Amino acid sequence: MTTAQQPLNSGFGAASTSEEVIKGIDLTGKVAIVTGGYSGIGLETVRVLRAAGAEVVVPARDVERARAAVAAVPGAEVEHLDLLDPASVDTFAATFLASGRPLHLLVNSAGIMATPLVRDARGYESQFATNHLGHFQLTTRLWPALAEADGARIVVLSSRGIRFGGVDFDDLNFEHRAYEPFLAYGQSKTANALFAVEADRRGQEQGIRAFAVHPGLIIDTGLAKHLDTAVLRAAGALDDEGRPVRDPERQLKTVRQGAATGVWCATSPRLDGLGGVYCENVDISPLVTPENEAAWYAGENTPGVLPRAVDPEAAARLWEVSERLTA
Structure with a gap:
């Protein structure tokens, strides 16, 4: 059954790094695929998985750029993949x-994140298509290799x-409502x-288990390139000189801190037999309750996941819709 959305008291926290959470874990003989593995927390994930002995494949739309980025990670493989191109995913x-x-x-x-309105060749909104549908198609196509593992x-x-918003099953592609980048x-993140x-x-x-991860806000990865610096300063993510603020308790993390929760979910023995949960700060997140919802939305140091983001009925419906959209 799906694991309860309750912290395990993992022994790690918001400031823990990827190296700390994988210490002592041997991945020799394991095979990993890391999308986005040539920049930011994806590249850090590739680095620590390789250091622990795993074979790592990095899919990339820009193969030459990816090869240059992972050159410092001996043995990492780079293959072409464009998440917005269904044929590329299948290939x-x-x-x-x-x-x-096995995988x-x-x-x-x-x-x-927060891009202007762009549609792919199928007419699908690009954030939903890239962040969710591309990965949905990739995962389901790779399912036999996951099962073989x-x-x-x-x-x-x-x-x-x-x-910023849940899944609008009636208008996934903003055909009938005004487009807002953060909406x-x-x-897509829900x-x-x-x-x-x-x-x-x-x-x-x-034997396949799955985890969702909130890595924190790591603004020096390129993900925030569409955000105005004035907005980031107002949010306290940049100082007056435009430098990133580091405060992991407020989710303002370094790349190594940002990669930690994903690496923990991928490798920790503490999660054996568990799955289907949303995690942050290197632990399973609690549910946001009516009592702490205001603090959570205000951005205070309140961990948690909204119930609508882990609702099993919505999850089953999204899967069925995604199957139709990706043929």
């Missing part, structure tokens, strides 16, 4: 399946951006969290 997955390798760890780390984990990067981002819930439910009998 990547088919090539990996043909290699005969022990799938970290869906790539993403875009006899104990696989899927880690999906969500975000506290779930606060679309919130929809979809990421719901995807982990249903993927875990469907995968348990095959």
Whole structure:
């Protein structure tokens, strides 16, 4: 059954780093795929997984840029993949399946945030298409390799951006409502969290478990390139000289701190037999309750996940819709 959305008291916290949470874990013989693995917390994830002995494949739309970025990580493989191109997703997955390798760890780390309105060739809004649908198609195409691993984990990067909006099943692509960049981002990140819930439910009998992750706000990764610096200063994320503020208790983290929760979800023995939960600060998040909802929305140091982002009925509905949208 799906794990309760309650902290485990992991022994780690908001300031813990990726190196700290993976210390002592041997991944020799394990195979991992990390989307977005050539920048930011994706690259840090690749680095520590390789250091622990895993074979790591980095799918990338810009292969040459990716190869240059991962050159400092000996042995990391780079293959072409464009999450907005269904044919590219299918080709990547088919090539990996043909290699005969099991897939022990799938970290869906790539993403875009608060972009202007762009539609892909199918007419789908780009944040939903990239952050959710592309990863949905990739994961389902790779499912045989995950099942073959006899104990696989899927880690999906969500975000506290779930606060900006849920999944609007009646207008996923902003065809009938005004487009707002953060509303679309919130929809895609809520979809990421719901995807982990249903993927875990469907995968348990095959030894596949799934986790959604809020990494924190790491603004020096390129993800925030569409945000005005004045907005970031007003939020306290940049100081007066435009430098990133580091305050992990307020989710303002370094890249190594930001990668920690995803690495923990991918590798920690504490999570054996668990799944279908949303995690942050290297632990399972509590549910946001009516009593602490105001503090959570205000951005105070209140961890938690909104119930609508882990609702099993919404998760099952999203899966069925996503199957239709990705054929």
